[in-house]
Amino acid sequence: MIVEQENSYVLFPMGERRFALPAERVKELARPDHPQTFPHRTPLLTGVLVRRGKIVPVWDVAQLLVGPEAPPRKFYLIASRTVESHMEWTAIPVTGECELASLEPAQPESGQPAYISGVLTAGKENVAIVDLEKLLGAEVREQK
Amino acid sequence: MREQPPRPRPGVHEGVILFSVGGFKFAIAAGAVNEIRGMEGLQDFTLRGISARVEKLRHTLERSGTTYFVVDAARHFHLSQSAPTRVLILRNSLAAVLVDSTDRMMDIFTLHALPRAFTGDERVWYRGLAVVNGEVVPVVNAGAFLSKAEQELLRDGLERVRGLAAV
Numbered sequence: 581m582i583v584e585q586e587n588s589y590v591l592f593p594m595g596e597r598r599f600a601l602p603a604e605r606v607k608e609l610a611r612p613d614h615p616q617t618f619p620h621r622t623p624l625l626t627g628v629l630v631r632r633g634k635i636v637p638v639w640d641v642a643q644l645l646v647g648p649e650a651p652p653r654k655f656y657l658i659a660s661r662t663v664e665s666h667m668e669w670t671a672i673p674v675t676g677e678c679e680l681a682s683l684e685p686a687q688p689e690s691g692q693p694a695y696i697s698g699v700l701t702a703g704k705e706n707v708a709i710v711d712l713e714k715l716l717g718a719e720v721r722e723q724k
Numbered sequence: 725m726r727e728q729p730p731r732p733r734p735g736v737h738e739g740v741i742l743f744s745v746g747g748f749k750f751a752i753a754a755g756a757v758n759e760i761r762g763m764e765g766l767q768d769f770t771l772r773g774i775s776a777r778v779e780k781l782r783h784t785l786e787r788s789g790t791t792y793f794v795v796d797a798a799r800h801f802h803l804s805q806s807a808p809t810r811v812l813i814l815r816n817s818l819a820a821v822l823v824d825s826t827d828r829m830m831d832i833f834t835l836h837a838l839p840r841a842f843t844g845d846e847r848v849w850y851r852g853l854a855v856v857n858g859e860v861v862p863v864v865n866a867g868a869f870l871s872k873a874e875q876e877l878l879r880d881g882l883e884r885v886r887g888l889a890a891v
Contacts, residue, residue: 616860618748618853619801621844628839628853628860635853635860637841663840670841716841 587684589700591707592657593676595646600681600700600709601659607669609678610656615671624716629671631658638671639716651675661712670712685709738835740854740863742827743812746803749861750823751832751854756866758815759787760826763808766794774881778874784882785820787813792820793878795869801849818879819870830856835863 588603608631615627615638626640636658642650653673661670685698688708695715700707739754766783780799785792792813798806800821808822835852850862870878 618750618860618862619746619803619849620842620846621802622842622846625841630855630858630860635836635839635855637839639841661841666840668840 588680588682589685589707589709590657591679591681591700591702592672592674593678594642595650595675597646598702598705598707599645600707601657601712602709603680605659605661605712607658607660609674610658610671612654613656626673629656629658631669631671634669636669636671638673640673641715642673642675644715645710659712661716670716683707737831737833739829740832741812741829742856742861743810743823744825744827745797745801745808745823746806748801748803749827749856749859750797751856751861751863752812752866753851753863754829756815757812759813761811761813763811763822766811766822769793771878771881771885774877778870778878781870781878783822785811785813791818791879791882793818793870793875794820794822796822797869798822798824800869814866814869817866817870818875819866821869832856832863838862 589600590603590606591598591600610629610631613629615629617627624639624641626638629636629638638656642653653675655674656671657674657678658669658671660667681702683700683702685700688696688699695711696708697711698709700709740751741754741757742749742751766785769781769784780795781793782796783794785794794811796808807824810823810826812821812823814820832854835854837852838847838850848868849865851865852863854861854863
């Protein structure tokens with residue numbers, strides 16, 4: 581995916597809502613695939629995918645973002661995330677097709693979770709911008 | 725930042741033994757295993773005050789004058805189901821490992837680092853991940869089944885019990 585514009589975001593559906601990631605963080609939207617699993621003790625990680633020779637951890641964040649009623653996930657949004665100062669790919673299962681949009685971000689309303697770093701207005705829809713580091717880092721620490 | 729997937733390096737490979745526990749496949753360095761055998765000769769292990777501290781330990785095995793402490797791999801990996809049939813006796817260790825089955829020996833050419841997203845006990849359990857015929861297989865850290873401190877604790881406990889029995 582080639583993105584040249586600032587304020588470009590990938591909007592991804594999670595059930596009836598949509599969320600956004602900065603486009604420069606998104607590597608690809610991968611076709612449906614079964615994640616491979618092995619025993620581990622890290623919350624929220626559901627397995628790994630093998631993409632382009634890399635082993636990519638799969639974080640199922642649907643329950644965090646929209647709760648337990650999230651519909652089945654159909655695709656994997658593969659994004660980069662900083663872990664301990666290292667860039668690492670992360671696969672996020674999403675529930676439908678994604679959209680690339682150039683939109684002006686605004687500050688989130690007060691009281692939003694810390695992992696919401698901003699909000700985009702797409703027509704009548706408000707789309708929350710997700711900070712992956714805060715979303716996953718905080719949740720993992722809380723569940724340990 | 726340009727990210728390059730790890731590439732196999734010609735001539736760099738490691739022999740591993742594939743084994744299964746609770747429906748999951750694992751690999752262990754062939755050099756870390758001294759012997760693979762059946763479950764005959766296993767003795768129940770109970771050592772008051774110590775058994776509870778090393779809960780994954782269920783048996784001992786006497787072999788050539790040495791007492792091996794047999795770790796239940798399913799308990800080690802927190803798996804609820806298993807059907808153990810084989811014992812891996814580890815080299816340079818007092819530990820042996822109870823597994824469901826052993827598959828085959830093979831060479832792996834690339835050991836992928838465990839992604840940093842994994843932050844739990846698996847960082848100790850595994851040396852890394854291998855891709856075997858498209859399947860991701862964790863390569864276990866043989867030393868993690870029973871730490872040196874746990875081995876010493878068990879050996880001391882066993883010697884104490886034997887000393888009492890001899891009196």
